[in-house]
């Protein structure tokens with residue numbers, strides 16, 4: 001077994017290897033552009049090499065490897081071989097074997113999965129400890145000899161104080177997480193995970209894994225990651241680049257659907273109706289109601305002659321086309337083509353030949369008729385008209401529901417209409433009825449419990465020919481339409497057969513904090529499995545105060561004495577006052593201390609969290625207790641609950657909890 005010095009020399013070989021790869025990629029950029037056969041392939045090759053060179057040079061510098069596997073002499077596939085495992089593959093000297101194997105390669109799997117009970121031919125698993133890019137030590141587990149222990153390196157990684165954006169967990173992925181990361185590309189999965197069980201981390205690593213294992217297939221469609229808000233996207237934005245993946249689209253659903261700006265807000269009653277799955281039928285019926293029954297023949301002038309297609313045939317064409325399951329816009333084109341074909345058949349019967357120019361001319365002549373029978377429809381126009389006083393041709397909405405979504409003050413035309421966030425979802429539904437949207441090879445949706453049925457449909461349309469990874473926690477549902485059951489949501493997401501898997505080990509929230517948060521769970525009326533916290537460290541303090549701002553300032557000041565980030569989470573309405581109070585006391589809220597509204601806390605984590613006035617968070621909205629549950633579970637090391645008012649009932653046992 002080598003010494004630490006040997007391993008440090010190995011680091012130098014890796015650094016040299018990386019340098020060789022970068023030089024090689026840069027050289028290839030120069031050569032590749034001049035040697036490739038035709039201009040098109042030269043350009044493609046050039047672009048590919050440039051992006052490789054860019055990727056290599058931009059990659060954040062980190063340790064070249066984090067683990068090593070020594071296989072036993074009896075291994076069938078890797079007898080007596082050793083492999084260093086890292087974030088990316090590093091080529092060896094003189095075309096020899098790589099000095100580092102990518103964590104996603106098949107052989108690396110044993111690093112995450114082997115155990116003393118099932119060593120998978122691994123004699124020794126080594127984990128390395130680093131301080132920046134300096135190798136500081138390693139730990140060995142002689143799995144073949146039944147040796148497997150709590151890893152200090154693993155524990156230190158999980159318990160390290162957090163600063164800045166989310167980091168990858170590639171060195172410490174747990175077996176149950178690895179199962180999800182490497183699930184088959186065609187399999188859609190739904191991960192129900194309590195706070196801090198690594199759902200987001202798993203989703204991002206899955207994106208990286210799928211791109212590695214199925215690059216060709218996914219490059220065409222692409223991979224899309226949908227997060228709940230911009231703050232969250234900023235927080236996770238460094239993970240995929242650190243894993244060498246630069247080309248994954250990361251956005252919010254609102255960002256994806258934003259064809260027009262959001263300039264209006266709905267009442268909750270209106271939003272509830274607009275997000276209801278029944279709106280799909282209302283919109284479909286409203287769109288197809290634009291098609292009218294042909295009552296007159298089409299008369300097409302052609303020189304001195306007039307061609308006629310009679311009502312019966314036209315009706316047949318329109319009815320047949322309606323029966324086909326094709327988008328509305330394609331239907332319009334098809335009707336047009338069929339009318340033109342009917343004219344062509346008549347012309348050919350008369351011995352006239354139909355060339356392309358003639359067919360185009362007939363097509364132009366048919367268009368005004370088509371505009372009357374199967375008109376072009378703009379989504380904004382259709383929705384504007386519908387909201388004037390929804391006719392609800394389908395008869396699926398109640399009078400009250402129809403009244404709720406009727407414009408309070410109708411805009412002068414659809415062009416001056418101000419749209420709400422829910423309207424954007426409806427506009428997307430209509431746009432996709434008219435024309436199929438771009439689909440992705442794989443879509444990862446985080447905080448999926450908050451999606452409405454109509455939003456689920458928007459996601460389903462983008463993953464109709466690909467697969468989905470759905471990440472969420474029913475207990476953290478805060479929207480009025482949040483999910484209460486996964487099978488129902490998977491159905492709406494178009495993957496009714498998707499597997500639903502629960503993650504139950506928490507890596508963020510310390511056990512004492514989990515206990516407090518769990519006292520809320522029963523009141524949330526969702527069935528989710530109990531969580532076990534990996535962390536026995538951590539601190540919880542519940543402090544009654546007479547003046548909230550003063551209490552929060554004191555807690556924040558004390559928190560600054562510890563290492564790591566600090567988040568003060570308060571009801572949205574209290575944020576301004578608390579920010580001023582911290583500011584007035586000279587606390588630096590631009591640095592590692594931030595104040596954030598409870599509505600923005602989802603998905604984020606801070607080393608030290610101060611939850612200000614739980615009662616105010618709980619009563620601020622319909623699912624205020626769920627919101628409070630989210631706020632309480634953001635802490636990595638310490639949670640301070642500061643309250644001037646009584647705690648909301650399910651949380652009223654501070655003495656036992658503290």
Ligand SMILES: Nc1ncnc2c1ncn2[C@@H]1O[C@H](COP(=O)(O)OP(=O)(O)OP(=O)(O)O)[C@@H](O)[C@H]1O
Pocket residue numbers: 157158167168169172173174177193194195196197198199200201202473476507508602603604605633
């Ligand atoms: N295997 C692991 N090794 C080290 N850290 C991990 C591991 N799994 C998760 N973590 C860490 O635990 C924290 C929580 O992970 P993540 O944010 O992915 O959880 P989550 O389930 O999405 O949480 P939430 O539902 O609260 O948003 C992160 O800091 C993440 O890096």
